């Protein structure tokens with residue numbers, strides 16, 4: 086069931102396409118059918134910003150089957166510039182740069198899907214921005 090929904094929404098996950106409420110302007114990702122803020126059902130597709138900052142993160146030393154080579158795996162909750170919070174893997178980032186408040190940028194990487202369990206991994210991952218570390222992105 087999850088897998089079917091995933092494939093149907095694959096493009097959305099891959100491109101970080103969420104929705105925006107036409108009444109109050111709140112953005113949502115993943116997409117919702119009814120605005121959680123004002124209750125409106127008039128929502129339009131909107132690509133989420135690619136930049137944000139780490140709200141919290143965790144390092145997983147034991148990973149799912151098929152991901153052993155990626156251990157330890159860094160998982161972070163990232164607040165995008167529009168205030169939407171998403172869960173994502175942080176890659177290509179030295180351990181010392183992985184911290185709360187670090188600025189990150191979404192990148193798109195090949196996904197691994199466990200065919201047996203239908204375990205879903207999103208197409209986007211995050212990298213900490215080294216160069217723009219001092220720039221305030223809001």
Ligand SMILES: [Zn+2]
Nearest residue numbers: 106109120123
């Ligand atoms: Zn709304």
